[in-house]
Amino acid sequence: MHKYLILFFLLMSCSSGDDTNELIIENDETEIVIQEPFKKIVFDNYNSDTFIFGATLNYYQLNTNVEQLFLDEFNYTTPENSFKQTIVHPEPGVWDWTRVDAFLDFASKNNIKMRVHGPIGPQSSTWAKEDSRNAEELSSLYQDYMKELCKKINNNSNVLWMDVVNETILSNGQWTDKKDGTNLWENPWTQIGKNADGIPLYIVKAFEIAKQYAPNISLVFNQHAGMQPEMWDKVKETILYLKSKGLKVDGLGWQGHLRDNVILSLNKEKIDYLLSIIDWAHQNDLDFHVTEIDYRLVGNNPSANAYLRQANGYSNILKALISRRGNGVVTYNTWGVYDKNDPSSHEFKYIYDSNLKPKKAVEILKNTLKDKNTSPVYFD
Known part of the structure; x- marks a missing residue:
């Protein structure tokens, strides 16, 4: 039976691109397999200004062994x-920058690239979703x-x-909207209204504010769901509209929350459609970001074949x-690190x-990065 000894050692700080942190696996037949960290593979094989690979952390994983795993492997986070x-401004008069400051300090200390996921969209506070809210109250809160x-x-x-902004359009191409109560996935900001061209005012104003107050930051229009043409047509139309009004939109993001029982990333037609979206983004001077990606398996005790499907x-x-x-520019960010x-x-x-x-x-993933492999493996 093989015995495995796993040793982590750090020869240079993670702020150096020449990081030689390695995972060494030895067995009793003296075979040695060296798995370099994701960040070193990317540094050695790609232009780090235009190809970025990372993973998401949450606030409660800071200063834990999850943070250490992240620092061993990655130098980009969301x-x-x-x-x-x-979290930050859930209702009038309430501000809490604790988590924001913790992540800014973490990024500065460890020289981590960061994408801020603080968009205006459906994931809003209970106060904002209360049915008694009016357009003036909502507009004042989100603008502040x-x-x-x-x-x-x-x-x-x-x-x-x-x-x-995030998750502004449903898979059928309609705007995400307000729902009754406070316990559903909804978008209360649509109550603020639409402009004469039919674009929700909160989207336009959010980009106006970002252009004025964050000129040094690359601004992303982020979207969820799958490869539904009706949805992506609406996304494209909205981005082109914003740009035509002189607003700053620098990137298009996609949240790829994949499921093994929903056909997408193992299907040629779906991957071809994704490629067309990436091409459209670049043709319109936009970066393309896979802002979130995970792959859910269905049922308990997944088989080896299920994990192979997930990996591909x-x-x-x-x-x-x-x-x-x-x-x-293309970026890839796994939504989470571990089960x-x-x-x-x-x-x-x-x-x-x-x-x-x-x-x-x-x-x-590491072999794909090393080999610069662009040939998908299709199962569906």
Whole structure:
């Protein structure tokens, strides 16, 4: 039986691009397999200004072994929800910058590139979702929040990107909207109204504020869901409209929350459509960001084949970015690092298991990066 000894050693600080932190695996037949960290593979093989690879941390993972795993492997992060309105400015007179400051300090201390995920969109505070709110109240609150957030990050050299709006359009091409009550996924900001061209005012105003108060930050229009043409047509129309009005839109983001029982990243037609979106972004002077990606497995005790599908689901999206890296900026950010201790509620969806051990996805992603592989593996 093989015995494995895993040794981590750090020869240079993570602020150096020449980081030689390595994972060494020895077995009793004296075979040695060296797995370099993601950040070193990217540094050695790609232009670090135009190809960026990282992972998400949440506030409660700072100063833990999860943070250490992150620092061993990555140098780009997106704080999970710590910059959102519901955390920072949930209601009038209430401000809390604790999580924001913690992440800014973390990025500065460790020379981490950061994308701020603090967009105006459906994930808003209970106060904002209360049915008694009116347009004036909502407009005042989110504008105050956006202005202060932009001023907070504008001169921070570690913050390179910011999601300005998020999840604004449904998969059928309709605007996300208000719902009754406070316990549903909804977008209360649409109550502020639309302009004469039919564009929600909160979207226009958010980009106006970001342009004025965060001119040093690359501004992203972020979107969720899958490869639905009706939705992406509306996204494209909205971005072109904003740019035509002189507003600053620098990037298009996609949240790729994949599921093994929903056809997408293992299907040629879907990957081809994703490639067309990336091409459109670059043709319109936009960076393209995979702002969030995870791959949920269905059921308990996934098989080896399920983990193989997951690994290729992750890597097929990465291959799409690698194939288009010569046309413009592309970034890839896994939404989370490891499966939590209750796998039934987390669906085994991240690239490290609940013990922080690499899953098949880590191996295939690293090999994809090393080989600059652009040939997808299709199962669906």
